[in-house]
Amino acid sequence: MQKILYTNNVSEAIESLVKEINPVSVHIITDENVERDVLARLALPYPRIVVKAGDEHKNIASLSQIWAGLIEQGATRHSLVINIGGGVITDMGGFAAATYKRGIKFINVPTTLLSAVDAAVGGKTGINFEGFKNEIGAFAPADAVVISTILFATLPREELLSGYAEMIKHGLLSSEKEYNELLNFHILDANLESLLPLLEKSVKVKERIVEEDPKEHGIRRALNLGHTAGHAFEGLALERDTPMPHGYAVAYGMLVEMILSHTLLQYPSAELYRYASYLKDNGYGAPAIDCKDYDALVEYMRHDKKNLTRDTINFTLLASPGNPLIDRTASESDIRASLDIFRDLMGI
Amino acid sequence: MQKILYTNNVSEAIESLVKEINPVSVHIITDENVERDVLARLALPYPRIVVKAGDEHKNIASLSQIWAGLIEQGATRHSLVINIGGGVITDMGGFAAATYKRGIKFINVPTTLLSAVDAAVGGKTGINFEGFKNEIGAFAPADAVVISTILFATLPREELLSGYAEMIKHGLLSSEKEYNELLNFHILDANLESLLPLLEKSVKVKERIVEEDPKEHGIRRALNLGHTAGHAFEGLALERDTPMPHGYAVAYGMLVEMILSHTLLQYPSAELYRYASYLKDNGYGAPAIDCKDYDALVEYMRHDKKNLTRDTINFTLLASPGNPLIDRTASESDIRASLDIFRDLMGI
Numbered sequence: 001m002q003k004i005l006y007t008n009n010v011s012e013a014i015e016s017l018v019k020e021i022n023p024v025s026v027h028i029i030t031d032e033n034v035e036r037d038v039l040a041r042l043a044l045p046y047p048r049i050v051v052k053a054g055d056e057h058k059n060i061a062s063l064s065q066i067w068a069g070l071i072e073q074g075a076t077r078h079s080l081v082i083n084i085g086g087g088v089i090t091d092m093g094g095f096a097a098a099t100y101k102r103g104i105k106f107i108n109v110p111t112t113l114l115s116a117v118d119a120a121v122g123g124k125t126g127i128n129f130e131g132f133k134n135e136i137g138a139f140a141p142a143d144a145v146v147i148s149t150i151l152f153a154t155l156p157r158e159e160l161l162s163g164y165a166e167m168i169k170h171g172l173l174s175s176e177k178e179y180n181e182l183l184n185f186h187i188l189d190a191n192l193e194s195l196l197p198l199l200e201k202s203v204k205v206k207e208r209i210v211e212e213d214p215k216e217h218g219i220r221r222a223l224n225l226g227h228t229a230g231h232a233f234e235g236l237a238l239e240r241d242t243p244m245p246h247g248y249a250v251a252y253g254m255l256v257e258m259i260l261s262h263t264l265l266q267y268p269s270a271e272l273y274r275y276a277s278y279l280k281d282n283g284y285g286a287p288a289i290d291c292k293d294y295d296a297l298v299e300y301m302r303h304d305k306k307n308l309t310r311d312t313i314n315f316t317l318l319a320s321p322g323n324p325l326i327d328r329t330a331s332e333s334d335i336r337a338s339l340d341i342f343r344d345l346m347g348i
Numbered sequence: 349m350q351k352i353l354y355t356n357n358v359s360e361a362i363e364s365l366v367k368e369i370n371p372v373s374v375h376i377i378t379d380e381n382v383e384r385d386v387l388a389r390l391a392l393p394y395p396r397i398v399v400k401a402g403d404e405h406k407n408i409a410s411l412s413q414i415w416a417g418l419i420e421q422g423a424t425r426h427s428l429v430i431n432i433g434g435g436v437i438t439d440m441g442g443f444a445a446a447t448y449k450r451g452i453k454f455i456n457v458p459t460t461l462l463s464a465v466d467a468a469v470g471g472k473t474g475i476n477f478e479g480f481k482n483e484i485g486a487f488a489p490a491d492a493v494v495i496s497t498i499l500f501a502t503l504p505r506e507e508l509l510s511g512y513a514e515m516i517k518h519g520l521l522s523s524e525k526e527y528n529e530l531l532n533f534h535i536l537d538a539n540l541e542s543l544l545p546l547l548e549k550s551v552k553v554k555e556r557i558v559e560e561d562p563k564e565h566g567i568r569r570a571l572n573l574g575h576t577a578g579h580a581f582e583g584l585a586l587e588r589d590t591p592m593p594h595g596y597a598v599a600y601g602m603l604v605e606m607i608l609s610h611t612l613l614q615y616p617s618a619e620l621y622r623y624a625s626y627l628k629d630n631g632y633g634a635p636a637i638d639c640k641d642y643d644a645l646v647e648y649m650r651h652d653k654k655n656l657t658r659d660t661i662n663f664t665l666l667a668s669p670g671n672p673l674i675d676r677t678a679s680e681s682d683i684r685a686s687l688d689i690f691r692d693l694m695g696i
Contacts, residue, residue, distance in 0.1 A: 060412065067477055067484055076653075099447070102474060102485045103563075126450060129415055136415060137450045138486060215451075 002121060003144040004207070006200045008193065010109065011042050013146045014082065017107055021143065023080035027073055029066055029093035031057075034085045037154045038111050046082070047073045051092075058088045058128050066096040081106040083142075087119030090142075091134065094125035098140035108142040111151045113163025113195075114247055117170070117202055120145050122210040139215055149192040149199060160187050161283055162247025167198065169225050169254060170205040175322040178205070183278050222324040224306055225316040226254035232300035233287050239296075244287065251284050255345065259338040260330050261317040271321065276345040286346040294336050301335065350469060351492040352555070354548045356541065358457065359390050361494045362430065365455055369491065371428035375421055377414055377441035379405075382433045385502045386459050394430070395421050399440070406436045406476050414444040429454040431490075435467030438490075439482065442473035446488035456490040459499045461511025461543075462595055465518070465550055468493050470558040487563055497540040497547060508535050509631055510595025515546065517573050517602060518553035523670040526553070531626050570672040572654055573664040574602035580648035581635050587644075592635065599632050603693065607686040608678050609665040619669065624693040634694040642684050649683065 007013045018026055026046040030039060031053035039048070049069035051062040070081070083093030083106060090108045097106035110116035126137020152160065164187045171179035178201060185198060206223065213220040230246075230253025237244035255276060261267035280286075289297070298313075307314045312329040319325060330338075353361045366374055374394040378387060379401035387396070397417035399410040418429070431441030431454060438456045445454035458468040474485020500508065512535045519527035526549060533546060554571065561568040578594075578601025585592035603624055609615035628634075637645070646661075655662045660677040667673060678686075 060408065064408065064477075071478060071480065071483070095447075099443075099474075099484050099486055101483060102472065102487055124450065126447075129412075130419060132419065135419070135449060136447050138447055139450055 002123075002141045002207070004121065004203060005144065005146050006148075006196060006203075007146065008148050008150045008196065010146060010148045010151065011044060013148070014042075014044060014107070014109065017144050017146070018080065021080055021105060023105065024076050024078040025074060026080045026082060027070060027075055028082050028084055029069075029089060029096065030084045031086075031089055034089065034111050038151055039084065042084075044082075049073070051089075053088075055088055055128070058092050060127065060129070063092060063096055063127050066093065067100060070096070070100050075100065075104065077101040077104055079104055080143075082109060083107070084109040084111060085115070086110065086112040087115040090115055090120045091125050091137070092127050094140055094142060095127060095137050098125055098138050103140070105143045108145045109151075110145070110147065112155060113149075113152050113160055113199075114166060115163075116147050116149075116152075116199060117163055117166045117206070120147070121203055121206055123214060141214075147196075147199060147203060149195045152192055152195075157188055157283065158245050158248070161251075162245035165226075165247035165251035165254070165284075167202040169223075169250060170202040172254065172318060172321050173209070173222050173225060173324050174205040176320070177322075178202075179321040183274070186282060188283060219326065221306065221326045222316050224326075225318070225324060226250040226257055228301050228304050228306065228313065228315050229253035229256035229297075231304055232297040233289075235300045236289070236293060236296055237287065242288070248284055248287075251279055252287055252342070252346075255279065256335075256338050256342050257315055257317060259341045259345075260315060260328075260334060261319070263334055263338065264328065264330065265317055265319050265325065267318050267320060272341075272345060280346070286348045289339075289343070289348065291340070291343075294339055297339065298332055298335055350471075350489045350555070352469065352551060353492065353494050354496075354544060354551075355494065356496050356498045356544065358494060358496045358499065359392060361496070362390075362392060362455070362457065365492050365494070366428065369428055369453060371453065372424050372426040373422060374428045374430060375418060375423055376430050376432055377417075377437060377444065378432045379434075379437055382437065382459050386499055387432065390432075392430075397421070399437075401436075403436055403476070406440050408475065408477070411440060411444055411475050414441065415448060418444070418448050423448065423452065425449040425452055427452055428491075430457060431455070432457040432459060433463070434458065434460040435463040438463055438468045439473050439485070440475050442488055442490060443475060443485050446473055446486045451488070453491045456493045457499075458493070458495065460503060461497075461500050461508055461547075462514060463511075464495050464497075464500075464547060465511055465514045465554070468495070469551055469554055471562060489562075495544075495547060495551060497543045500540055500543075505536055505631065506593050506596070509599075510593035513574075513595035513599035513602070513632075515550040517571075517598060518550040520602065520666060520669050521557070521570050521573060521672050522553045524668070525670075526550075527669040531622070534630060536631060567674065569654065569674045570664050572674075573666070573672060574598040574605055576649050576652050576654065576661065576663050577601035577604035577645075579652055580645040581637075583648045584637070584641060584644055585635065590636070596632055597635075599627055600635055600690070600694075603627065604683075604686050604690050605663055605665060607689045607693075608663060608682060609667070611682055611686065612676065612678060613665055613667050613673065615666050615668060620689075620693060628694070634696045637687075637691070637696065639688070639691075642687055645687065646680055646683055 081097040108120040110120040123141035129135040230249040234249035429445040456468040458464040471489035477483040582597035
């Protein structure tokens with residue numbers, strides 16, 4: 001079981017964890033941006049391994065740099081790694097720690113809302129390889145995670161919106177009450193202190209699901225809500241050199257999958273309108289697609305690695321907010337019809 | 349719990365495991381030598397990934413070649429890897445499988461006695477990195493291991509002796525009876541069919557210990573018997589460009605550590621003579637060392653990665669055959685005295 005601390009006193013939380021774990025040495029893994037924007041404010045007395053920022057550097061070269069840095073700094077199997085950064089750093093630093101001398105302890109300190117709510121918790125670590133995302137990796141839960149919303153102070157608004165979409169997803173998976181609470185919160189107007197208790201609830205949803213199914217044989221696939229359609233939006237946008245924040249893609253994907261849920265499982269139509277309004281009123285914009293893009297979008301969904309066979313497209317759907325159903329399939333014509341309704345609801 | 353099949357019908361055993369596991373696809377990982385000497389005789393209908401042979405190729409480049417091969421051959425997370433080879437292949441192929449898409453199933457088919465008795469069982473996987481042995485890796489037990497002595501038919505005699513030393517080690521850890529049985533067996537004169545039941549007993553010793561302590565927090569360190577002094581002999585020989593088979597180094601190391609056990613724990617002196625005679629009568633030769641090498645040997649032992657602190661040298665010692673004691677320390681003068689007695693017993 002991972003230990004997760006929710007606090008806005010980050011340095012103190014890290015120091016108390018280090019004291020408790022009592023390692024031979026401590027090594028910080030971070031990227032150039034986080035070193036400049038965040039580490040300067042934390043004043044942690046540990047040597048650093050600083051990799052280049054960005055998903056394009058989540059690769060063997062950076063991983064080797066981290067391993068070499070650990071050797072150079074004299075890390076033993078009783079040392080501790082602290083990953084401070086977004087999802088790239090917690091994924092890659094976690095994998096580096098999980099494989100250094102066959103595995104040493106590590107702590108994640110997510111510095112983006114997206115990594116706090118998603119990447120830092122749950123034990124998925126890894127790197128990209130030959131253009132495939134997270135193709136190489138391991139299931140290795142961090143020994144502890146420090147979650148703090150004040151680290152998000154320098155994040156641009158689209159990073160906040162992107163992470164918040166994953167929080168909404170957790171609300172939808174958990175209960176109508178939690179989902180309502182999230183739709184009544186407006187992340188761009190809120191202060192970051194008030195986000196902390198909501199974030200704690202949200203991370204606990206993921207914890208509960210991961211604890212039940214750590215290696216994704218069943219119910220953990222519920223966390224893919226919004227991601228089959230979402231990855232299609234994300235892939236298409238990337239292909240056109242207009243990349244879209246991951247959480248935006250998931251936000252749109254959830255609407256498509258709510259529409260499919262309405263068609264296939266009587267998900268209430270009023271909920272479709274309510275959610276579409278939330279997206280429009282809170283700055284998520286809309287993807288630039290029209291009906292000529294349906295072929296490409298369906299093709300992306302067909303190649304999603306979560307599909308169980310080559311001939312069906314797999315979704316997590318919803319009977320209602322709080323009631324997800326995994327491993328549902330939809331026909332191509334259902335998907336095309338849902339994209340029509342999606343464009344209608346988003347006004348595109 | 350690993351499933352271990354002891355059989356001299358290798359192809360049939362592999363086919364029955366494949367049937368049972370029922371993977372989407374099967375991929376063989378091997379090296380050039382094994383492909384030429386062994387795979388030709390097995391006639392397995394699966395695509396192969398063939399890396400260069402030798403410990404110097406147990407590195408990131410070969411690991412990346414394996415990952416890329418798995419992608420190219422279309423391996424999914426429901427595919428199966430079969431590692432056929434010596435310790436380099438089972439260690440590296442196991443690590444590749446354990447990290448491909450965060451882990452897929454794999455089977456080990458050791459083709460050397462050393463890998464059968466040691467590397468293929470127990471879940472240690474990995475590669476060398478920046479000159480450090482097994483610096484990067486994971487604990488990942490094979491889903492099954494197929495152990496067959498007929499695969500050793502083309503092995504040179506020093507490979508058989510090298511592996512047999514690790515079997516003797518298991519006998520020493522297990523019981524006086526098993527140890528006696530091993531010293532009464534003469535590997536170079538024996539037929540390989542008669543080796544199979546002895547090997548099965550030997551692997552079971554390791555299995556019992558690993559099951560009790562998979563991540564080497566305690567009793568698994570008993571498996572390091574002979575290795576603190578052994579690694580020193582091995583390191584010195586390598587430094588002088590006269591590399592020594594690993595098992596020979598362990599065989600010599602066990603004698604040094606028996607002598608220390610005699611000094612510190614009253615290990616019976618008659619046992620020292622008996623074991624030294626076995627080594628001399630069965631073709632193990634002796635290391636080319638004299639008293640001018642003691643400084644270097646002690647230095648190697650001091651830097652052994654199994655030491656718990658920087659100031660002491662850690663050994664697994666024996667109260668008697670079958671009674672190991674982990675985490676024992678010896679002083680430098682005890683070690684030098686034991687090297688004197690070692691040279692005396694070996695006649696060097």
